[in-house]
Amino acid sequence: DTGVSQDPRHKITKRGQNVTFRCDPISEHNRLYWYRQTLGQGPEFLTYFQNEAQLEKSRLLSDRFSAERPKGSFSTLEIQRTEQGDSAMYLCASSPSKGARSPLHFGNGTRLTVT
Amino acid sequence: RKEVEQDPGPFNVPEGATVAFNCTYSNSASQSFFWYRQDCRKEPKLLMSVYSSGNEDGRFTAQLNRASQYISLLIRDSKLSDSATYLCVVNRGAGSYQLTFGKGTKLSVIP
Numbered sequence: 001d002t003g004v005s006q007d008p009r010h011k012i013t014k015r016g017q018n019v020t021f022r023c024d025p026i027s028e029h030n031r032l033y034w035y036r037q038t039l040g041q042g043p044e045f046l047t048y049f050q051n052e053a054q055l056e057k058s059r060l061l062s063d064r065f066s067a068e069r070p071k072g073s074f075s076t077l078e079i080q081r082t083e084q085g086d087s088a089m090y091l092c093a094s095s096p097s098k099g100a101r102s103p104l105h106f107g108n109g110t111r112l113t114v115t
Numbered sequence: 116r117k118e119v120e121q122d123p124g125p126f127n128v129p130e131g132a133t134v135a136f137n138c139t140y141s142n143s144a145s146q147s148f149f150w151y152r153q154d155c156r157k158e159p160k161l162l163m164s165v166y167s168s169g170n171e172d173g174r175f176t177a178q179l180n181r182a183s184q185y186i187s188l189l190i191r192d193s194k195l196s197d198s199a200t201y202l203c204v205v206n207r208g209a210g211s212y213q214l215t216f217g218k219g220t221k222l223s224v225i226p
Contacts, residue, residue: 041218
């Protein structure tokens with residue numbers, strides 16, 4: 001399967017715990033994005049990487065959130081001291097470097113539930 | 116004004132009907148426009164890009180009106196399988212790779 005892969009599919013954690021999600025983009029895609037989606041809303045942009053460089057971050061990304069893409073391949077998104085408001089679907093997407101018109105290819109997402 | 120605005124619906128239409136969705140965007144410098152489809156509890160998937168001259172893909176037609184800053188999607192001969200949420204997506208400005216999603220318009224096609 002050459003699509004975007006995310007792990008885990010589901011994560012249930014207690015408030016205050018740290019969680020880490022992984023995303024493996026399509027291999028030839030240089031750009032990698034993280035979005036968050038809650039019920040009834042569209043995906044909200046969190047951050048974006050061009051290769052290993054994190055080029056844009058949303059104001060939604062508080063200091064409890066950190067994302068890395070150390071070798072320009074897979075990426076991790078860590079949430080520290082989780083809060084109930086962090087419960088959402090976390091979506092990873094990738095796109096090739098073909099200008100601003102390149103669409104995003106999404107993974108299946110990681111559904112986070114904070115109890 | 117929100118960056119990307121859509122009528123959330125739901126639009127309930129009978130099979131075979133034609134339905135149109137509109138989306139407005141606030142940044143006049145936006146250059147990239149897309150429609151995505153999202154099925155319940157699934158990831159968004161690209162339906163079609165939207166080009167300045169308008170474009171068609173089978174039963175789907177997308178239009179862009181830069182002067183009024185809106186995008187439209189027309190679905191002809193609706194099928195039951197078209198039932199989904201349709202997301203309007205716009206890039207954040209000239210050369211920006213950040214894509215902003217609308218909240219989506221829910222479509223239910225009824226037998």
